[in-house]
Amino acid sequence: ETGVTQSPTHLIKTRGQQVTLRCSSQSGHNTVSWYQQALGQGPQFIFQYYREEENGRGNFPPRFSGLQFPNYSSELNVNALELDDSALYLCASSPITSRFTEAFFGQGTRLTVV
Amino acid sequence: GESVGLHLPTLSVQEGDNSIINCAYSNSASDYFIWYKQESGKGPQFIIDIRSNMDKRQGQRVTVLLNKTVKHLSLQIAATQPGDSAVYFCAESLSGYSTLTFGKGTMLLVSP
Numbered sequence: 001e002t003g004v005t006q007s008p009t010h011l012i013k014t015r016g017q018q019v020t021l022r023c024s025s026q027s028g029h030n031t032v033s034w035y036q037q038a039l040g041q042g043p044q045f046i047f048q049y050y051r052e053e054e055n056g057r058g059n060f061p062p063r064f065s066g067l068q069f070p071n072y073s074s075e076l077n078v079n080a081l082e083l084d085d086s087a088l089y090l091c092a093s094s095p096i097t098s099r100f101t102e103a104f105f106g107q108g109t110r111l112t113v114v
Numbered sequence: 115g116e117s118v119g120l121h122l123p124t125l126s127v128q129e130g131d132n133s134i135i136n137c138a139y140s141n142s143a144s145d146y147f148i149w150y151k152q153e154s155g156k157g158p159q160f161i162i163d164i165r166s167n168m169d170k171r172q173g174q175r176v177t178v179l180l181n182k183t184v185k186h187l188s189l190q191i192a193a194t195q196p197g198d199s200a201v202y203f204c205a206e207s208l209s210g211y212s213t214l215t216f217g218k219g220t221m222l223l224v225s226p
Contacts, residue, residue: 004157033213040122042203042216043158056213090157105157 003027004093004106012112013081021076021109025093031055032074033103034066037088049074078111086113122201124221133191135220137204140185144206147180148214149189153200161189161202191222199224 003026013019025032031050035043045058049068063079072093078085088110094103127133139147145166150158164171164178164187171178177190187204201221205214 035216040218042205042218043214044216045213048213058213092157103160105159107156 004091004104006089006091006106006109008109009107010110010112012114015081015083015113017081018077018079019081019111021078021089021091021111023074023076023091023093023106025072025074025091026104029093029095029104030072031094032068032072033092033094034074034076035090035092036060037090037108039087043090046076081113083113086111122219122221124223126223126225127194129194129196129224129226131194133194133198133222133224135189135191135202135222137187137189137217137220138185139187139204139206139217141206141208141215142182142185143208144215145209146207147178147187148205148207149176149178149187150203150205150216151198151200152203152219158203194222194224196224196226198222 005024007022023032033048034046036046037043046060046064047057047066048055052068065077068074088108090105090108092103092105146163148163149161151161152158162173162176162178164180169180175192179188191198199222201219203219204217207214
């Protein structure tokens with residue numbers, strides 16, 4: 001186990017709804033990155049949070065937003081859900097002073113939009 | 115568990131064989147290249163990385179080769195075991211601290 005916990009593990013939402021996914025980072029890790037992994041594809045970077053601020057963003061629309069809390073846990077929010085948002089959402093935590101080799105991924109949240 | 119392997123290239127080997135998984139990367143400016151293993155129902159797990167100033171790096175039972183001329187990366191797994199069955203992704207990064215760009219992945223199936 002990596003120590004990175006995501007919740008929920010699965011959920012089903014209707015197109016147009018909003019969803020919030022949660023990630024508890026590993027103890028001592030202050031950076032959280034979120035990735036979207038469509039079925040049969042590699043993960044795609046959504047954004048990264050460091051010390052409660054967004055610290056880089058991939059090619060995702062503004063309806064994908066996030067938060068990081070003082071305890072370094074994080075949320076990913078997606079508004080106006082579309083069918084193509086169906087995917088496995090992964091978070092990874094790492095200490096900022098270390099390379100990504102120190103990053104640990106959670107098991108992911110499987111989101112299905114119907 | 116969740117399947118991440120639908121429609122992926124698949125490599126099937128027998129237990130004890132050596133496996134070679136290949137990857138073509140896209141950005142000639144990338145400085146780090148990494149291999150991840152993803153088992154069903156789990157997030158990616160770091161295997162080994164290599165920096166662009168190296169051609170080869172060895173770990174425990176794994177070797178990564180980098181050919182910058184043709185932008186090609188390979189992962190060699192020695193004495194493959196059933197527990198090695200998973201989807202393997204290569205990823206690239208501009209630096210050790212920048213975000214990762216993942217490739218599409220290869221499913222490795224190891225038969226006893």
